[in-house]
Amino acid sequence: AQSVTQLDSQVPVFEEAPVELRCNYSSSVSVYLFWYVQYPNQGLQLLLKYLSGSTLVKGINGFEAEFNKSQTSFHLRKPSVHISDTAEYFCAVTPQAGGATNKLIFGTGTLLAVQP
Amino acid sequence: EAGVAQSPRYKIIEKRQSVAFWCNPISGHATLYWYQQILGQGPKLLIQFQNNGVVDDSQLPKDRFSAERLKGVDSTLKIQPAKLEDSAVYLCASSTGIQETQYFGPGTRLLVL
Numbered sequence: 001a002q003s004v005t006q007l008d009s010q011v012p013v014f015e016e017a018p019v020e021l022r023c024n025y026s027s028s029v030s031v032y033l034f035w036y037v038q039y040p041n042q043g044l045q046l047l048l049k050y051l052s053g054s055t056l057v058k059g060i061n062g063f064e065a066e067f068n069k070s071q072t073s074f075h076l077r078k079p080s081v082h083i084s085d086t087a088e089y090f091c092a093v094t095p096q097a098g099g100a101t102n103k104l105i106f107g108t109g110t111l112l113a114v115q116p
Numbered sequence: 117e118a119g120v121a122q123s124p125r126y127k128i129i130e131k132r133q134s135v136a137f138w139c140n141p142i143s144g145h146a147t148l149y150w151y152q153q154i155l156g157q158g159p160k161l162l163i164q165f166q167n168n169g170v171v172d173d174s175q176l177p178k179d180r181f182s183a184e185r186l187k188g189v190d191s192t193l194k195i196q197p198a199k200l201e202d203s204a205v206y207l208c209a210s211s212t213g214i215q216e217t218q219y220f221g222p223g224t225r226l227l228v229l
Contacts, residue, residue, distance in 0.1 A: 004158070036220075041222070041225075042222055042223075043120070043207055043209075043220035043221050043222045043223050044159070044207065044209075044220040045220070046217060046218075046219075049217065090158050090159075092158070094215075102211075102214050102215050102216075103149070103161040103164060103172060104151075104159070104161065104218065106158025106159050106160070107158050108156065108157055108158050109156075109157075109158055
């Protein structure tokens with residue numbers, strides 16, 4: 001079974017400051033990793049994903065994440081945030097090939113609150 | 117390209133009533149998912165379809181929840197009878213196939229009073 005931990009339920013940050021949203025996972029098998037963003041009253045939008053290859057993954061809106069297998073982490077970063085980045089961010093994993101299902105297992109989310 | 121469509125966007129019902137949600141996936145997407153997102157939690161998969169067959173419904177409360185995807189395109193999720201704890205956002209997602217990126221709809225926000 002897999003589980004995802006997002007320790008920070010809320011991260012307040014000032015506009016143009018850097019930010020890191022933390023994500024750790026637990027799994028007995030190899031996984032694919034994802035970050036989704038959810039704006040108020042909207043569905044989830046894929047920010048980026050790690051399937052294989054380079055451990056540094058670049059996504060949309062200037063976000064990037066680094067996969068660290070030894071620490072089972074997949075932290076999300078942005079060097080300079082904007083007010084428009086205020087949203088809920090979800091980290092998720094799914095087991096790699098071998099099963100009939102690829103359901104996403106989500107963390108509890110981190111609210112990024114960007115202040116002027 | 118049109119995204120995943122869901123309706124209604126909001127629904128308020130009383131406990132023990134029934135309710136149904138509708139999802140139209142992105143054209144050509146064979147795999148369809150229903151997730152339940154309770155306030156303060158991440159989404160949890162309820163059921164996954166591959167075309168019109170069920171791939172995973174292990175977390176679907178089958179005594180009250182049902183879902184179908186008869187023609188392998190649109191899908192409906194039904195709750196009968198609803199309980200207070202069913203208050204949540206119900207998200208539909210689709211992908212071209214298993215192991216492909218999932219695209220989410222805007223969700224249906226259900227409040228059970």
